[in-house]
Amino acid sequence: MKQVCALLSIALAVGFTAPVAAKASAEASSPINLAHLNALNQDVVIDNKDMLITHIYSEFPNYEWVDASGEGIACVDDVARAAVVYLNDYERTKNPASLEHARKALNFVMYMQADDGEFYNFVNKDLSINKDGGTSKKSFDWWAARGTWAIGYGYKLFSKLDPAYAQELNQHFLLANEALQKKLNANYGKYTAIHGRQVPAWIDGFDAMSNALLGLSEYYAVSPNPAVKDSMTKIGDGLVKFQYGDFDEYPYGAHLDWGGSTTLWHAWGSAQTYALAKAGQVLHKPQWIESARKEADYLFTHILVNGMIKEMAPTKAKDEQIAYGVDMLVQGYAELANVTHETKYAKYAGLAASWFTGNNDAQFVMYDPQTGRGYDGINGVTKKVNMNAGAESTIEALMALQAIQSMPDAQKYLTAKTINRHTQYVVEAENFLPAQGKPQTVKPDSSWTGDASYSGDIVRLHPGDGLQTTIQSKQTENVLLYAAIEKRALPANAVYLDVYVNHKLVGRSSAAGSPDTDYLTLIKLGKTATLHKGSNTISVTVHGSKNEAVQLDNLVVQPVIESALYQTAKGGSIEIERNFMSKKNNLHEKK
Numbered sequence: 001m002k003q004v005c006a007l008l009s010i011a012l013a014v015g016f017t018a019p020v021a022a023k024a025s026a027e028a029s030s031p032i033n034l035a036h037l038n039a040l041n042q043d044v045v046i047d048n049k050d051m052l053i054t055h056i057y058s059e060f061p062n063y064e065w066v067d068a069s070g071e072g073i074a075c076v077d078d079v080a081r082a083a084v085v086y087l088n089d090y091e092r093t094k095n096p097a098s099l100e101h102a103r104k105a106l107n108f109v110m111y112m113q114a115d116d117g118e119f120y121n122f123v124n125k126d127l128s129i130n131k132d133g134g135t136s137k138k139s140f141d142w143w144a145a146r147g148t149w150a151i152g153y154g155y156k157l158f159s160k161l162d163p164a165y166a167q168e169l170n171q172h173f174l175l176a177n178e179a180l181q182k183k184l185n186a187n188y189g190k191y192t193a194i195h196g197r198q199v200p201a202w203i204d205g206f207d208a209m210s211n212a213l214l215g216l217s218e219y220y221a222v223s224p225n226p227a228v229k230d231s232m233t234k235i236g237d238g239l240v241k242f243q244y245g246d247f248d249e250y251p252y253g254a255h256l257d258w259g260g261s262t263t264l265w266h267a268w269g270s271a272q273t274y275a276l277a278k279a280g281q282v283l284h285k286p287q288w289i290e291s292a293r294k295e296a297d298y299l300f301t302h303i304l305v306n307g308m309i310k311e312m313a314p315t316k317a318k319d320e321q322i323a324y325g326v327d328m329l330v331q332g333y334a335e336l337a338n339v340t341h342e343t344k345y346a347k348y349a350g351l352a353a354s355w356f357t358g359n360n361d362a363q364f365v366m367y368d369p370q371t372g373r374g375y376d377g378i379n380g381v382t383k384k385v386n387m388n389a390g391a392e393s394t395i396e397a398l399m400a401l402q403a404i405q406s407m408p409d410a411q412k413y414l415t416a417k418t419i420n421r422h423t424q425y426v427v428e429a430e431n432f433l434p435a436q437g438k439p440q441t442v443k444p445d446s447s448w449t450g451d452a453s454y455s456g457d458i459v460r461l462h463p464g465d466g467l468q469t470t471i472q473s474k475q476t477e478n479v480l481l482y483a484a485i486e487k488r489a490l491p492a493n494a495v496y497l498d499v500y501v502n503h504k505l506v507g508r509s510s511a512a513g514s515p516d517t518d519y520l521t522l523i524k525l526g527k528t529a530t531l532h533k534g535s536n537t538i539s540v541t542v543h544g545s546k547n548e549a550v551q552l553d554n555l556v557v558q559p560v561i562e563s564a565l566y567q568t569a570k571g572g573s574i575e576i577e578r579n580f581m582s583k584k585n586n587l588h589e590k591k
Contacts, residue, residue: 054395057390090157140179147176174227181227200238251263264312273292318381351413413574429554437461440459440461461550471536478560479559485509494511496550499525559580561580
């Protein structure tokens, strides 16, 4: 799976975890404060042209510039997004300083474009381009997608404000689109078969290309160029085709991100819903908007009820929660609110953005309106906060808040606090007790399988083996069960996993039938089961026609009706209730 400078930077920053500071409290509103972003910027002159670069890291407690060791001092990844923030700010405030910052940032982005339309990413301390680093090489990768987004948006605004400068942006944008066309057309119409699914082969990085689609949409809205429309169509159709699952089937309508996995979804950079909603409106493609709705209604609301996550792979991980991931939920909901005019999406956007005002696992304000800092992350397991405030986290926090700045229905819930959740929980296979046969607990050499991740140890069961555990329920209710198991490259009837609740068979799942290689996924086990108030027994057994193993990672116990209750600043409340049988979300509000 490809990693780029910004993503590597996230991992490094989250690894540096400062002690949790005193819990902050957000103001009734969180104003857009550009002070910290401005402080990260540096005005430079390259080739006799005024430019702006944005330094990458800013570390607790002094928040001075920190460079990316071995990569450079600034990158298109961050400067392009900073340009978007300043363009957003100018559109809303008409602040000439923001327009000038945007112009200088766009100058840098254009400077980093090669003659063939692709982009380099990093500059060194002497402002020379890093042309050799793996996170900076000339390509149409993440940084090119973000550069396209910034230039497309810049063209839209400057076409009215400064036609001469807009023409310069236009030339660079169309050159970028030529490089994008070359990338898309190399495999257009071809598919890669992965675990029985046909994955569009013409897109290399679905998450990255969603960022390019944003820029294409901004440009096309004011200049309907046929070549740009062609790129939009090829990307949009590809994003829609790489969407799987249902309200109650993993991965819950997610637009997946990496073409090498049909199981992995991560929050960071996953702008597919945002981009499809915007592009669908621009090109009058209702099917794209419906695809965006599906992910927002199925997956995003599931995340709101469960609490923010880093990824599903297939088990949800809550450790490295970052602004870059939260913003994608906020932007997706906000754009759907703009496109559909349905207030529910604005409300969801406000609830998603409440992560920034302290409604998170650490109960810590992740965007400080007094300084404009966006902090670098939360470990949702340890509740520790990374107090660094780098460019990416600050920019993504500002983007999220800008998206809902003019939405009263979103602002109403921006400072909401979660006061109760009733949702799924995971029962790890290694915590079961042997019930029959000789189940074997195995510690994988690595949690990463190559296209998914184990949530811990796994248990290997052959026909005749069984496990059992007891769980407690606070109430009598119906639940669904899911098994995180490896689908085996064996004949379909070779081996089965049976799951029982209180000695009643809930479901039988074949662990065989993969058309290519073994792979880890999450499978719904058919029937609903009833948990009684108090103690309940869950047991699993394996049987099959061959002495082949089932590798069980965990079981997920999912209430048929899950919910989250939030309290608002003025004493009201709002509850999200999700029904897995009717496949509907309901919002209940009290003033």
